[in-house]
Amino acid sequence: MTGLLWVTWRQHRAVVSWTTVLVLVVVLFSPDLIDWAFRNAFGAVVAVFWGAPLVAREFEERTYLVAWGQDVSPARWLAVKCGLLGSAAVVLAALLDVRQIGFTLFGFALGVVAGFVTRRTVPAIAFTLVGYVLVRWLFAGETSVWLFESSVLCGVFGAVLIPVAFVLLSWRTNAFRMGVA
Amino acid sequence: MIWVTYRQHRWLVAGTALAVALMALVRVLPRMPDYISYGAFGAIAAVFWGAPLLAREYEERTHVFAWSQDVSQGRWLAGKVLALGAALTLFAVVLWLAGLGTTTSRYPWDSFELGLFPLLGYAWFGFALGLAASALTRRTLVAMGLSLFVFTVTRVVLARWGREHYLPPVHTWRPDPPPGVDYVPQLPRDGLWIDSGYADRNGDPMPPPLQCNGDDTCLKANGQIGHFVDYQPGSRLVTFQLIEFAIFVVLAALLLFVAFRALRRGTRSRPTGSAAGTPVPAGSGSSTRSRATDPDAASVRPEEEPR
Amino acid sequence: MGIHVEGVSKWVLRDCSFELPSGSVTALVGANGAGKTTLLSLLAGLLSADSGQVRADGRVAFVAQDKPLYKHFTATDALSFGKHTNKVWDQERAVGWLSRFGVPLKRASGRLSGGQRAHISFAVALGSRPDVLLLDEPLSELDPLVRKEVTAALLGFVADEGTTLVLSTHVVSELSGVADRLLLLAQGELLVSGEVDDLLGSHVSYVGPVSTAAPGPGDVVLARHTAAQSQFLVRTPSPVSVAEPWVSRPVSLEDLVLAHLEVAE
Numbered sequence: 001m002t003g004l005l006w007v008t009w010r011q012h013r014a015v016v017s018w019t020t021v022l023v024l025v026v027v028l029f030s031p032d033l034i035d036w037a038f039r040n041a042f043g044a045v046v047a048v049f050w051g052a053p054l055v056a057r058e059f060e061e062r063t064y065l066v067a068w069g070q071d072v073s074p075a076r077w078l079a080v081k082c083g084l085l086g087s088a089a090v091v092l093a094a095l096l097d098v099r100q101i102g103f104t105l106f107g108f109a110l111g112v113v114a115g116f117v118t119r120r121t122v123p124a125i126a127f128t129l130v131g132y133v134l135v136r137w138l139f140a141g142e143t144s145v146w147l148f149e150s151s152v153l154c155g156v157f158g159a160v161l162i163p164v165a166f167v168l169l170s171w172r173t174n175a176f177r178m179g180v181a
Numbered sequence: 182m183i184w185v186t187y188r189q190h191r192w193l194v195a196g197t198a199l200a201v202a203l204m205a206l207v208r209v210l211p212r213m214p215d216y217i218s219y220g221a222f223g224a225i226a227a228v229f230w231g232a233p234l235l236a237r238e239y240e241e242r243t244h245v246f247a248w249s250q251d252v253s254q255g256r257w258l259a260g261k262v263l264a265l266g267a268a269l270t271l272f273a274v275v276l277w278l279a280g281l282g283t284t285t286s287r288y289p290w291d292s293f294e295l296g297l298f299p300l301l302g303y304a305w306f307g308f309a310l311g312l313a314a315s316a317l318t319r320r321t322l323v324a325m326g327l328s329l330f331v332f333t334v335t336r337v338v339l340a341r342w343g344r345e346h347y348l349p350p351v352h353t354w355r356p357d358p359p360p361g362v363d364y365v366p367q368l369p370r371d372g373l374w375i376d377s378g379y380a381d382r383n384g385d386p387m388p389p390p391l392q393c394n395g396d397d398t399c400l401k402a403n404g405q406i407g408h409f410v411d412y413q414p415g416s417r418l419v420t421f422q423l424i425e426f427a428i429f430v431v432l433a434a435l436l437l438f439v440a441f442r443a444l445r446r447g448t449r450s451r452p453t454g455s456a457a458g459t460p461v462p463a464g465s466g467s468s469t470r471s472r473a474t475d476p477d478a479a480s481v482r483p484e485e486e487p488r
Numbered sequence: 489m490g491i492h493v494e495g496v497s498k499w500v501l502r503d504c505s506f507e508l509p510s511g512s513v514t515a516l517v518g519a520n521g522a523g524k525t526t527l528l529s530l531l532a533g534l535l536s537a538d539s540g541q542v543r544a545d546g547r548v549a550f551v552a553q554d555k556p557l558y559k560h561f562t563a564t565d566a567l568s569f570g571k572h573t574n575k576v577w578d579q580e581r582a583v584g585w586l587s588r589f590g591v592p593l594k595r596a597s598g599r600l601s602g603g604q605r606a607h608i609s610f611a612v613a614l615g616s617r618p619d620v621l622l623l624d625e626p627l628s629e630l631d632p633l634v635r636k637e638v639t640a641a642l643l644g645f646v647a648d649e650g651t652t653l654v655l656s657t658h659v660v661s662e663l664s665g666v667a668d669r670l671l672l673l674a675q676g677e678l679l680v681s682g683e684v685d686d687l688l689g690s691h692v693s694y695v696g697p698v699s700t701a702a703p704g705p706g707d708v709v710l711a712r713h714t715a716a717q718s719q720f721l722v723r724t725p726s727p728v729s730v731a732e733p734w735v736s737r738p739v740s741l742e743d744l745v746l747a748h749l750e751v752a753e
Contacts, residue, residue: 003572010565011558018326037337049326057322062556066609069532069550070573070616077573121321122233126196133221174536240559 004072004080015049016088023092039096043103043154046089047132051111052124054081055165059119064173074175075166082112082162102155107132109161116168186264193229194268200225201272205279220294220336222276223303226269227332231311232324234261235444239319254444262312262437269308273300289415290373294340296422302429307332309436316443335432339425345413347424350375354384354409367408371415380409490620490652491531496540499526500676503540508652508669510545510619513643515667516656517745519753522673524656525553528622531654544652546619547576553624555609559598563591563608570612581645582615588641589634602629610638614645621646623655627662639666660745672745674752684741691744692727694720696734703734710747721747 009016022045026038038045055078058064068074089108093100107128114127135157139150169175187194204222235258238244248254277297293299310332314324353367368374381387381404393399413421490510495503500523508514518524529535530542532550557566563586571577586593589607597605606629613621626642627635643666646653654671657663663670670687672680680687694703699718702708706724713719721739730736739747 006572007569010561010568015322015326022330037333049322053322061559062552062554063558065534065550065552065556066558066569066612067573068534069548069552070570071547071575072573122229122237122325123192125325126229130200174533177533 004077005084007077008081008084012050012085016085019045019049020092023095027095039100042093042096042100043107043136044129044132046093046104047107047111047128048125050085050089051108052114052128053121054085054112054115055169056115056118056121056124059115060121068173073177074169074173078166078169078175082108082165099151102151102153102158103136105158106135106154106161107158109158109165112165113161113168116165116172183260183264186261190265197225197229197268197272201276205276222273222300223307223336224329224332225307226304227307227311227314227328228325229311230265230269231308231313232315232328233321234265234312235315235440236319236321236324240321255441258441258444262308266305266308269304270301273297273304276300289371289418290413293344293418293422293425296419298422298426299429302426302433303336305433306335306429306436309433309440310335312440313436313443316440339428344421344425345373345375347421348413348417350411350413352384352409352411354380354407356407367410368412369414371418372412373415374410374412376411377409379405380407382406384409490545491654492541492543492545493531494541496527496530496537496542498530498535498537499523501526501530501673502676504673504678505540506671506678506681508654510652511646511650512669513646513653513667514655514669514671515663516654516671516673517658517660517663517749518656518673519749520658521675523676524658524673525624527671527673528624528654528656531620532622544620547574547616548620548622549613549616549618550622551609551613551624551626553628555602555606555629557597557605557608560596562596563593563600563611566597566608566612567615570615574616576617578615578617581617582611585611585614585641589638603631603634606630610642617649618651620652621654623653625657626655627657627659635662660742663745664741670741670745672748674749679748679752680744687744688739688741690725690727691721691723691739693737693739693743694722694730694734695737696730704728704730704736710751 022038023042026035030038055064058067067077086105086108089104090101093104110131111124111128114124114131115121118124118127135154136150139153166175201222235244238247247257250257252260274297277295277300280295294303307328311324311328314328314331315321318324318327351372355365355367358364368377376386379387379389379400384407386409387405389395390400390403390405393403490512491506491508493507494505496505497503500521504527516524516527526535528550530537531544532548533544534550558569561569567579567582567586570582571579586607589604591604591607591611592600597608600608606626610626613623623642627638630638639662642653645651655667668684670680670682670684671678691709692704692706695717696703697717698713698715702711702720702722704722704724705728706722708720708722710721711718721743727736
């Protein structure tokens with residue numbers, strides 16, 4: 001567990017740090033318009049820069065052969081990465097706006113799934129963005145009550161997409177192979 | 182060159198065509214504010230057209246292949262920029278045409294960014310910005326993130342704080358009407374509001390006297406005669422669009438210059454042989470054991486074996 | 489048993505069965521696209537077979553053909569990665585390999601040469617002290633003079649630990665003296681499988697005047713005819729001597745592999 005913690009941090013520290021800095025700057029200092037824009041775009045930023053490259057880059061640079069070729073099973077690898085990055089994204093989203101939690105979870109999960117489908121970073125990002133904008137648009141309502149509900153709905157979508165990612169993983173590889181003692 | 186560009190980027194062009202069609206369609210549909218779809222066009226140019234263009238070649242080391250052909254690096258990039266820039270221009274025009282006559286707002290300044298020139302300016306600027314980020318960082322994801330960030334900040338800052346000051350605003354003032362007579366708004370419907378407030382006997386803006394607390398008699402006693410409004414008249418809309426266009430074109434030109442310079446510098450600093458695929462001198466790897474303690478020997482090697 | 493494969497099909501692979509004892513060194517040969525990488529990925533547990541059974545006893549390490557690595561990881565990072573994702577880790581052994589081949593520890597692997605990246609991949613694989621080590625075209629990134637040294641070093645580790653080693657290659661000349669077992673794949677089918685000594689003992693080459701039939705017993709693997717003479721490579725359980733003017737010659741591993749591959753084309 002601590003092993004994959006190190007791996008996750010080492011691989012994603014740059015994007016996690018930058019996003020955190022941006023969130024803190026926006027929360028603490030930023031003027032109204034940028035603040036508004038970023039609060040609303042945070043889910044998309046996580047979808048595009050955290051979710052989509054997560055496995056797409058591994059496929060593109062063929063490092064999935066390294067990541068999934070060690071004693072740690074691929075399913076565990078994906079579970080720890082999604083767990084840690086997803087939690088970090090949720091914390092940052094909560095700092096900005098409680099409603100962003102649902103959108104952020106959805107965006108992240110959508111990005112991960114897009115990565116499995118396209119296996120290439122830039123197309124994964126494009127698909128994620130289109131999917132995210134479409135869903136947000138479909139659920140965009142006039143009243144804040146409905147907006148809150150759409151956030152919850154998106155959170156549920158995200159929760160459904162994560163198991164989809166595991167199914168796609170087990171298509172690609174022997175994901176749940178048992179480690180040998 | 183056109184064939185290479187088409188073959189390499191056909192999915193990008195097809196995808197963008199689809200996105201443009203969606204954006205145009207979405208204008209007719211309810212609930213999608215114009216600024217989301219149209220504001221996104223320049224960002225798409227930055228993130229998906231500009232940012233990956235050079236960075237992907239560097240990352241996948243295909244630049245060695247691309248630039249070892251007879252076409253020089255400068256011409257290779259120029260060809261791509263021209264071809265893709267032309268495609269982007271075409272898309273911007275399509276988007277503009279699709280938007281004609283569908284503007285729902287009664288206020289012309291609200292559709293400032295839907296004009297042909299602003300759309301073109303944002304697209305070219307975004308493309309050049311992505312390209313510069315691409316050439317400087319040489320990493321796709323970093324270039325994408327950086328260009329998205331800079332694009333958003335530049336656009337927001339200019340739209341929010343820059344645009345209204347392109348020309349000095351028109352200043353009007355009017356004495357307050359006597360009690361019982363309705364106040365007629367001084368801001369024309371097609372005007373862009375900049376500032377308004379109390380005016381003194383010369384029509385100049387005056388700070389509200391603090392002690393009055395909004396009390397009319399007190400205000401009049403302190404020299405308040407009427408109200409003033411500063412605004413940009415609707416007749417300046419096109420002029421302002423052209424000014425904004427000019428700003429973004431200049432920025433785009435600067436960024437293109439940066440991109441080409443970075444490309445030239447980047448290739449010059451490499452050993453000239455690497456681009457042509459000079460074979461690794463025999464034995465350079467075989468005697469690595471004896472070189473293990475020599476840091477210089479190791480530092481010569483990395484560029485030698487382009488894959 | 490080190491590795492046990494029975495009736496496995498996946499993509500190009502069709503119904504492959506073989507067993508490799510633990511501690512054996514096996515060369516997996518075949519033309520490009522014959523299914524070598526698929527087979528190794530199956531053994532590594534990276535793929536699941538469509539049908540059949542794959543069992544590798546113990547912990548498996550796999551070094552893929554293009555030696556993928558995280559580009560922004562330094563060699564030190566790569567070793568930390570190995571340490572954090574494996575149950576067993578031998579840092580000394582991994583570092584030892586890198587310093588032996590002069591790989592800089594503090595440089596991002598994206599800026600290293602192909603050979604240096606290959607050494608980092610080997611170091612991670614060896615550091616995890618696997619029971620089964622799978623190497624896909626291990627020498628392809630290395631320049632010819634260092635290949636022998638790397639091969640010898642790998643074999644040394646394997647012999648010390650009793651590791652089961654499978655290495656694939658399409659460069660047949662690299663094989664002699666390396667492997668004690670041979671797996672020969674052509675278009676997804678396992679053509680030859682067995683101990684090298686047995687295989688060499690059961691193949692013989694007859695050379696003599698132009699003829700349509702082989703002068704001795706055995707199944708003809710390959711017949712070659714020139715204007716002046718004919719040559720037959722035959723597979724037979726017990727090679728016999730042939731009458732003049734025919735000459736029977738022992739077969740080298742390279743001849744044997746090339747003959748089988750040529751027929752399979």
